C-alpha cells in the first residue's frame with residue numbers, strides 16, 4: 001500500500017526499531033512511547049482499521065495478541081494494556097491495523 005507509513009516500515013523503506021518479525025506480522029517500538037514498554041504489533045497485510053477485518057483475518061488477529069503477550073513477557077512487563085484505536089475520533093492516526101502493547 002503506497003503512502004502507508006507502516007507498510008513502509010514493514011518493507012524497510014522507513015527505519016524503525018523492529019523487535020520481532022514473522023511471516024504474518026512485525027513489531028516495533030513506538031516512536032513516541034507512552035510507557036516503558038510501548039510496542040506496536042502490526043500485521044503485514046494492509047488492513048486500514050479493525051472495522052475492516054474480514055472472517056479470513058480471525059487467526060491473524062489472534063496471532064497479534066499472542067505475539068503481544070510474548071513480547072510483554074520478554075520485556076518483563078506483567079501489567080499492561082493492549083489497545084486498538086479504531087477510527088479517527090478514537091485516536092487512530094495511522095490507518096494500518098496495529099495493536100499497542102503498553103506496560104511498565
Ligand code: 5GP
Pocket residue numbers: 005014016017028029030031032033040084085091092093094095
Ligand atoms: P494510533 O493513534 O494510530 O493508534 O497509533 C499510532 C502510533 O504510531 C502512535 O503511538 C505513534 O507514536 C506511532 N507512530 C507514528 N509514526 C511512527 C513512525 O514513523 N515510527 C514508529 N515507530 N511509530 C510511529
Ligand code: ZN
Pocket residue numbers: 001004005006007008045046047095096
Ligand atoms: Zn499499510
